[in-house]
Amino acid sequence: MPSKILTRLISEALLPAVLLVVAKVIGVLVLVKSFSIAWQLNTSSLLPDFVLHDKAATVFVNSYSNLIVFVVVIIGLAWVLTKAYHFHDTHIKPSLILQLLSWNLTGLMTSSHEVYNKGVVWISYMWLVVLLIGVHTFLQATYLWVFVFALVASLVATWYFVADVEREVGER
Amino acid sequence: MKHVTNVVLMAFFLGLLVLPVVGVGSLVSLSDFEGFVAGANTVTGEDVNIIPNVQNFNGYVEFAPSEIADGVYRDEVGVTSFQRQRATYRGLYTVYNVSDNKTVSLQLISTGLTGASDAYESLIVSLGDGDYTNALATDVAAGSAVIPVNNTSYYGVGDYVYLGTELAQVVEIGAQELVVEPLKQDHVVGETVYPQSIVVTADALVHPQTQSFILGPGERVQVHVVVQGTASLLKQDQMLHLPLEFRLTEVE
Missing domain, CATH: 2.40.30 (Elongation Factor Tu (Ef-tu); domain 3)
Structure with a gap:
């Protein structure tokens, strides 16, 4: 019998995986179009990549497209945190339950399993993206401020997530 | 059997986390930046001489050369477009590999012409020796x-x-x-x-880069430019300025 937790984690990871790649592709395309940056799609390697013909343009496009990817991840995690803080069935306010019932939105109420499965997936993606931005910053292919912003935002988001876990553990 | 299944699921989950991020990280080519970490040798002016041809074109070309920095040599070359004529500037530059033991890859890149789009129909920059x-x-x-x-x-x-x-x-x-x-x-x-060349027309940068040309120690290659002038030049000839980058990388 395969682990239910692993199966659940895999199913939760599919959507963010697709979103990450789509955000990067759209980000790069929007930036090169908006700023009329010359580019080519190199299809000769295993993974096709965008080749920009100027180092400064590469840093610019790579920095802002990485930022777009990070913002997408942080929005996903923010949604999970919102559900954890306000719609978590173990500590949702009774008045909010009544409101949700009246609006027929009880589907927003979330179990601990769902919150923590989603949370683990989004937090993992967030820190992997921070690691990626860090490597790019080390290579001088991404602006330092993008890395600093991502690092600080990730620390804050992680602190909020851990605080919700602690509250949950404390109630048991 | 249960443990094997779970190990496979765990590996799949980790792959699902890591692979999209790796994909995101490699979607923009960073080949110019990787040498920073790898400690790869950068090609310098001691390895390669780039000689602009200032003798043979009698005032019809201009150069604004620089030093080779981080494996890149930049110039804004001016070439004259003549009304209704195809002007061929053979050997506008000669690039020599003067190193003892380095094999160097050379590629020219441009972001296109600045201004004077009505002065020419096309401008082609190629690398080659002899009949290229x-x-x-x-x-x-x-x-x-x-x-x-x-x-x-x-x-x-x-x-x-x-x-x-x-x-x-x-x-x-x-x-x-x-x-x-x-x-x-x-x-x-x-x-x-x-051969694969930088191609600029009045409307667009049709192709931004030449082929990569491999130069062994002691070998050389030349840069050639062909400009097709339009019939409607206001003056009989007009100088066009093209930013050029010579990208030099050591080949293992």
Whole structure:
């Protein structure tokens, strides 16, 4: 019998995986179009990549497209945190339950399993993206401020997530 | 069996986390930046001499050369476009590999011309020594995928050749022919076939980079520019300025 937790984690990871790649592709395309940056799609390697013909343009496009990817991840995690803080069935306010019932939105109420499965997936993606931005910053292919912003935002988001876990553990 | 299944699931989950991020990280080519970490040797002015030809063009060309920095040599070269004429600047630069033991890859890149778009129909920058172009051996009709040439040594699979006003990607190289994606235009015998080159027209930067040219120790290659002037120049000749980057990387 395969682990239910692993199966659940895999199913939760599919959507963010697709979103990450789509955000990067759209980000790069929007930036090169908006700023009329010359580019080519190199299809000769295993993974096709965008080749920009100027180092400064590469840093610019790579920095802002990485930022777009990070913002997408942080929005996903923010949604999970919102559900954890306000719609978590173990500590949702009774008045909010009544409101949700009246609006027929009880589907927003979330179990601990769902919150923590989603949370683990989004937090993992967030820190992997921070690691990626860090490597790019080390290579001088991404602006330092993008890395600093991502690092600080990730620390804050992680602190909020851990605080919700602690509250949950404390109630048991 | 249960443990094996779970280990496989765990590996799949980790792959699902890591692979999209790796994909995101490699979507923009960072080949120029990787040497920073790898400690790869950068090509310097001690390895390669780039000599602008200031003698042979009698005031019709201008250079604004720089030093080689981080494996890149930048120049804004001025070439004159003549009314209704094709001006060929052969050997505008000569690039020598003067190192004892380094093999160097050279590629030219440009972001296109600045201004004066009504002064020329096309501007082509190529790398090569001797006969670097070919003349079409026979007529070629639109829809054909074969370009008959005499010399295939300057072409590689995946390169973009330029003939007439059409860019075509090479998919295969025969003894005396290039197999390309089906051509969209008719081409007549004698038309020039350029190896992968920087191609600029009045409307657009058609192709931004030349082929990569490998230079062993002691070898050299030249840069050639061809400018087709328009019939409607306000002056009989007009200087066009093209930013050029010579990208030099050491080949293992």
